[in-house]
Amino acid sequence: MLLRDATLVDGAGVRRGDLRIAEGRIEDAGDLSARCDESVVDLSGHAVLPGLVDAHVHFSLSGERTVEEVVGMSDAELALVEARNARKTLAAGVTGARVMGARDVDVHVRDRIDSGDIPGPRTVANCRSITATGGHGHHLGREITGADDARRAVREQAKQGADFIKFMVTGGVTTPGSDPGAVALTDAEVEAIVDEAHRRGLHAATHAHGAEGVKSAVAAGVDTVEHGTLLDAEAIDMLARADVTLVPTLSAPHRIVRNVEAATEEDRAKTEAVYDRHLDSFARAVEAGVRVAGGTDAGTPFNMHGTNATELLLMHEHGLDPLEAIVAMTETAAETVGLADQGTLEQGTHADLLVVGADPTEDLAAVTDPGAVLKGGAVVAGADERTKRAIADAGGNESARGDE
Ligand SMILES: [Zn+2]
Structure with a gap:
């Protein structure tokens, strides 16, 4: 699954980029192109930060x-x-x-x-x-x-x-x-x-x-x-x-x-x-x-x-x-x-992510109401039904646990 064109926010700063999610982890981060059989979720207009x-x-x-x-x-x-x-x-x-x-x-x-x-x-x-x-x-x-x-x-x-x-x-x-x-x-x-x-x-x-x-x-x-x-x-x-x-x-x-x-x-x-x-x-x-x-x-x-x-x-x-x-x-x-592989958007970390509707470094309150919450690459919660469905349809639906 490729999360494309998001504003990425973590300790490395704020930048535009893509995240490739596989087997519950961030497989790659940066400026990526989709593989031929890969599902893509367009996250332009959204920001992604670590859970x-x-x-x-x-x-x-x-x-x-x-x-x-x-x-x-x-x-x-x-x-x-x-x-x-x-x-x-x-x-x-x-x-x-x-x-x-x-x-x-x-x-x-x-x-x-x-x-x-x-x-x-x-x-x-x-x-x-x-x-x-x-x-x-x-x-x-x-x-x-x-x-x-x-x-x-x-x-x-x-x-x-x-x-x-x-x-x-x-x-x-x-x-x-x-x-x-x-x-x-x-x-x-x-x-x-x-x-x-x-x-x-x-x-x-x-x-x-x-x-x-x-x-x-x-x-x-x-x-x-x-x-x-x-x-x-x-x-x-x-x-x-x-x-x-x-x-x-x-x-x-x-x-x-x-x-x-x-x-x-x-x-x-x-x-x-x-x-x-x-x-x-x-x-x-x-x-x-x-x-x-x-x-x-x-x-x-x-x-x-x-x-x-x-x-x-x-x-x-x-x-x-x-x-x-x-x-x-x-x-x-x-x-x-002591929680390993967590807290950044680096390659290899758990795909525990928040998708929010605004750059949180400009509007920090956006984090209080995340559109989608992912744990291990699976959607577990969030208020933005469209984004949640798009990610789930793209493969982020191994688990429906955590919400409702
Ligand atoms: Zn206490």
Whole structure:
């Protein structure tokens, strides 16, 4: 199948060109001529970019006001909810995701997506996020006390099939009584978690709002910092020097601030207290050259699965140009979370693509409503029936999964 005459957009820039799709991958990209028996789809007037990669989502959460409802679910209920949220995520054009786990369910959802049993993005997952006893997210996480227990917790997640390790170095917004600015783990616990993760070839991600927690995690060699809400100059400098990736999750506070009437009193107060500083931290980190990967924290209060692309608009509004925002939520996110062959339009990558009606570097909002979403060269979702049908008729219809 040849997708012809599109505006191609990825980390290599914006150019006119064609994509040849075969066996689920981009076989060739550039100025191509059709083979005699090849089906051709004319995409002039459309742009093609890699499917989005969301570096921070929670399939276990669905935008509830509180996590209590989720805590009360059986594993079976939770798995069904996660399957639904995975489907919504893919339908919105997210073809790759790093999923922050709850209990041990997420790795099974990942495996069922991989095997084709349920629709969803290509996924890397952990099991239980590691937190201090009684700390942020303890309801669904693995509580630890002490460095030996921290190592044991990492080994448990690895044994269960985790692709990475997540830990909560500070308190959080959505756990009652937890202070987002406060450090929750000792340096020895943090060092043990990161070291044990790396020994097993797993990357380590930390939830971190306060600057001291960020510094503790960066000093221990963490790979990604999630949120980075209250960064000071020293924390930003450490992130830049150590080449740690920041996943700013601007959508999370944005959604709470936009739904203040419905939010819990505690969530509202905590978020309003730090929202401006979060935006300022992000802008200063960008200015300092910290690497950014796009992640939404989808599933947190009012932060609905399927609205992931809004993160692009927020990252653009607060510091990245449109192409930088796209790269942050495609190529950089894919590299950061360990999703191979994804996030670019290069030869050999998965044909996970968004077809949109305008050049997104001129109209970034076009990405929020893709005309067609392809995973592995097959149409799985999209709003532009004509384009979807044209691609499906040309051979991009091996799978109808993911939509409706
Ligand atoms: Zn999160």
